[in-house]
Amino acid sequence: MGHRGRDTGLPEEEKVTMDAAGQESFREFVAGRSSALLKTAVLLSGGDRHAAEDLLQNALIKAAGRWQRIDEPEAYVRQILYRQQVSRWRLKWRRRELTVAEPPESAGAADGVAGVELRLVMRGALARLTARQRTVLVLRYFEDLPEAEVARILGCSVGTVRSTTHRSLARLRALAPELGALGPAAVEQKPSADFSPVEVRP
Amino acid sequence: MNVDELVRDALREQADEQSPLASGFADRVLAVRRRRRNRTIAGAAAATAAVVAVAVGVPALSGGGEDVRPASEMNKSDIIAHPDQSPPKNMIAAGDTALAAFFVYDLVKQSNGDNIRTRTYGLLDQKTGKYRKVKWAFLDVAPGMRTAAVLEGELPAKRIGLLDMITGKVDRWIPVDHGVAFVEFSPDGQKLLATTYSKNPDRNFADHPQSVNGKEEPGPVASRTGFSVVDVDTGEEKWHKAPQWKDEWGFFYNSREDFQWSHDGETVWSDTGEEPFKEFYDLNGDKTGIPDSEKYVSYAKAGLSPNGKLIGGEFAGRGEEISSEIVDARTGERVTTVPGQQLLAWADDERVIAWGCDPKRCGGKGEFRNQLILLTIGSDKVVQLSDFRKASADYPGRWEPVFAERWS
Incomplete structure (x- = not known):
């Protein structure tokens, strides 16, 4: 089984791999493509806008982790969106998908x-x-x-x-x-x- | 109009209605990422609180026929014990940990004289809350017990399945370039650690005989090639070469020498045959020393407690006494002992799940007649979680537990 994490004592900066240029290009990408990506996320979430923003946020966090090594960021983020939504192993997504009032x-x-x-x-x-x-x-x-x-x-x-x-x-x-x-x-x-x-x- | 045309129209209309995201979304993402990284490496308390918060607002599930509430969500009792069951039939759990699966070994003779040590698993079926016999060659269960990673056929396998524990079906297969015979979810459930081999590490080969009690029997072959770290969401695999330890004459201990995650998920380790008897690698495949936090971790399976302060240690009984030690992870000194034979998994920071034998019949062969028990640090209290181990018609062999975190 997995164990939970604990403090390794390393300063946070050593664990963030994205430099200033990377952050700038990440911001540019999000500014330019987030609306289109959000549309897909909303549809995947069955119209739940909040769930969609969470879904997109999570996919972008994943992408940010390897930002400067990704050749095609949009394809990469989309793939994470789709797979994340389909994977049922993560509790919160599974719950959200089913929150339908009527x-x-x-x-x-x-x-x-x-x-x-x-x-x-x-x-x-x-x-x-x-x-x-x-x-x-x-x-x-x-x-x-x-x-x-x-x-x-x-x-x-x-x-x-x-x-x-x-x-x-x-x-x-x-x-x-x-x-x-x-x-x-x-x-x-x-x-x-x-x-x-x-x-x-x- | 066809139904697919209407689907298309409805989706496009809904997409077009979306107002743009608030400005600063990228910064929000980066900030959340920083926070999550801190949380992943900063002790269990915050993570547990967050998980509890998510769990509180659970809406009743509705909709499609496949959607049922997982059994582990239906019964959140602190202790779910079945002291009349062995092998277990219904879900067993204590604190933050559950018995997600168990397996029994069987030595299967092959027509060419080889034999294979196979596993038969009982896996928790989240639809019924019962363990169901499954035919996977190897499996591990993700934190939260929604998904199991499964390997099929004779090992090493060329793909890893992500199995939905409610439907019992594989949702997705992740193809791998290097044959896999062991998988383990990372502590945060986002990565899989796969130990790679060129041959089945559970097979004994007739053409590599070994002498057992003066008799020639099929023998093991060392074939570990290394390990892969696989991102569960993207399926990306990073493989690192790391053959198993051998001495100068080519002697090795086991054909199966799997890698496992360290407690913090930052490194992986496996046993070796010389001091310090463990080797650690970082996730880039570079050898590292033993992390300070793992310095005093022994062979007992329980390892570090969730908050990393204590270690479930080795057997410490003397004479007739059955006990195991609890060690301070910082100093390596014994803090106390608990009345258990083998410490298996932490239920939380104060309680540990162990094998325990019947106190009246623990001597001699009775030592092997044991059951799962829950022990509390600083207390003599023993809670029986299962019946005593014995073989059964369904599972002809002694069962071994596979634990997982109950909440993701």
Whole structure:
């Protein structure tokens, strides 16, 4: 098991590797790219702005730790954002993702619902997905990344991306029956092989 | 309109609504980073307080069918004991520490004459709060017990799995360039230490025979190549060459010589065959001396207490007495003794989990009939946590505990 840390007696300066130039370029990067990164973080967090800022802050802290050794800071930070959100080993993220006050309200039959309302219904349903499901949808439909790229970023197989996408869309329909009148997505029209990671079933 | 088109529209609309971040976000990030670094290296009290604060405001979980509250969150009792269970069936915990898993060894003969010392694990299932038999070759559990790092198949493994302890499934595989036969989460749970080998360190090879009681049996091969430090979030692996210790004639002690984290997570160490019998490396792969804080740490597994002030030490009993010593980490002097055979893990700064035998039957072979107990420094109080160790049909062998911090 791990043990907790203790004071090693070294002055703090010796442990901070970022010099003044590094801090300046870090500030420039955050000023220039944080709005775009925040958008992704908000979507990953199911619309919870506070959780999104925490998520982004944590990813940036990670990046700051090796700032002057990163070639493509934005790609690096994004990858941490996605993986951090999917990893369920860290308690606080897992809790936040599930803080949804109300289930999406029923807005009546699809044909009677205006586009904007339907999008709000969808937003509520997205917030109720698991972090893993939502992350795959954000990568596929917001970032418009091909399945292979999503698999690379999340460190899983293309089959897992495909089956997760399929299940997530099915879950959205279950959460919001109003969406039932919509046409099926391309991914739902063909049977999807499930290449989920190894399951522990002795 | 298709459902995926609506997903796309809804996501874009939501993204476009976001107001920009307050100015000075970068400075906030840098300030938090500085604070966290201080906290990581500055004693347990602050970290514990922060964790408790996070734990208090937990909303009831809602939503998707996969989302259940972990068993360790449902029962936060200070002591969860099952003195009628061995091997354990239901979660055992004391203070800040829980029995996250256990394993038994089995020597499996191979068709080519080799044999492999395999482990069978019972891992805490966070959905049910019970230990479930799993078929991983090796595992370690992260602080907070949400995730286990797992290795599969015959070791060394070429990837490390991050297993969700609620679903029992691997969320992510981290491929590694160097074969891994041991993993351990860092004290803060953010890194994995992997000991790398070129051959299975648990395999005895018929073509490397050793003499056991005058009989030739398959023997071990020293194949440690070094260690990797893997960032859990990014999956980045940094490998450092560090073969195991051998003497001038090529003699070595064990084929498995794993690296472990030091108490502060700043260095890693492994055993060697000569003074001071331990070698330490920093995370850049450079050899360092023994850190002052680790100077008096012995072979007893408990090691340093959470606040780093005490060391759970070696057996110190005389005659019929069963006791182990508690040592001052600063001076190396014995502070007191506690009535335990082997000190295994600290429950908090005042209590330690140990193996203890039945006081009436501790002599001779009875020494091996032991159970998990909780001991309090400065007190004779003994709390039984499990039943006495014995083999069972499910786990045909003596079980060995794997502890983890209950709260992340």
